[in-house]
């Protein structure tokens with residue numbers, strides 16, 4: 001059983017290499033605004049999360065996921081579904 | 082002043098900075114005269130066209146022009162109506178018949194552009210609860226079709242059979258699935274491994290749509306596209322294409338053998354809610370398509386010219402997007418935006434027009450000078466082009482940077 005805390009911790013690990021400015025990562029850190037991720041980086045990150053949990057995160061779901069916390073919620077929901 | 086246009090400020094500023102370096106705007110070229118499929122007048126200068134999609138050189142074909150002229154006189158300048166109301170003329174039917182014959186398929190639907198064909202097919206075929214699985218490098222019209230529809234969208238890594246299979250396997254077996262592929266990818270000029278990709282899609286129970294915009298006329302025994310050359314015609318459910326490239330006019334289409342295909346005319350909004358193509362255009366298209374069925378000599382010339390340009394550029398030290406010549410698009414990899422624009426302008430001033438491509442149209446943030454060949458290019462023109470590439474490359478210091 002995977003819980004949200006585990007998911008959140010693993011997402012932080014996955015983001016770390018994509019965080020060259022070493023920003024402090026938190027629930028409300030945003031991908032576009034704070035981390036300044038471009039769409040290619042986002043795509044790589046999504047692919048790595050999909051592989052990590054063997055889930056599907058459709059493209060049309062992404063606009064609603066602005067912060068790390070929101071992604072953790074969404075992944076948790078997909079994993080426990 | 083801040084208003085709805087403020088979100089465009091970063092792009093406006095980027096362009097202003099670029100133009101301030103003294104280069105001209107690569108997206109504001111005007112063709113003052115067009116003398117043939119391969120020569121136009123730009124800035125008063127006769128220029129070799131090496132950046133059009135006029136692969137088969139049909140734009141000035143005498144039979145095509147004659148058909149267009151006759152239709153213009155007989156049927157008028159426009160239809161002033163939708164395909165499903167007053168906008169289907171004899172010519173639209175004849176054009177769809179030509180497509181059915183060309184592709185050997187039982188149904189054909191002509192749209193007003195290829196963009197609308199993708200917009201319509203993609204948004205209509207996959208609905209709520211269905212999944213679209215598309216190559217990450219898909220054309221903008223395919224992505225826009227996804228956004229217009231209600232399906233869930235999953236991307237797979239460009240041309241990766243392994244990634245496609247992995248993503249398909251994660252989907253519930255019972256949901257509807259549409260896999261969308263292109264024969265030729267127009268930015269890098271690479272072709273898709275359709276044999277592998279289509280086999281995986283079929284094994285996972287998906288329907289398959291292939292966009293053959295840049296393959297029509299010169300891939301496969303009948304010139305149907307990369308899917309024909311790959312031997313997967315029986316497993317492709319829908320082929321989308323355009324008249325704006327090899328056919329040499331404007332318009333888009335989808336062909337299929339699906340028994341219920343005709344219902345799409347009533348449920349596909351980008352087909353229904355727009356005016357049909359003018360009579361002259363469908364007459365030109367039908368004539369051109371029928372001529373493309375017997376264009377063996379032109380096909381050979383096009384491939385000859387493409388290979389000559391590809392190997393010639395490599396021999397002269399340019400870095401190309403594909404190791405060998407895969408299509409009639411030859412893309413030169415450039416280091417950055419400024420060198421790309423300067424080189425593009427130097428080529429233009431030397432009398433050669435190529436396409437400049439930049440992100441987001443290109444994948445992986447690359448800058449390209451994209452060349453596309455025409456069956457009507459002469460060996461002498463290509464020699465001139467290669468010579469001008471070397472001159473322009475030297476002028477902008479391209480080789481110094483690469484060294």
Ligand SMILES: Cc1ncc(COP(=O)(O)O)c(C=O)c1O
Nearest residue numbers: 194195196220267294323325332
């Ligand atoms: C792959 C692909 N599909 C569709 C289109 C759209 O075609 P059209 O120019 O007819 O709108 C294009 C061309 O822009 C294309 O490159």
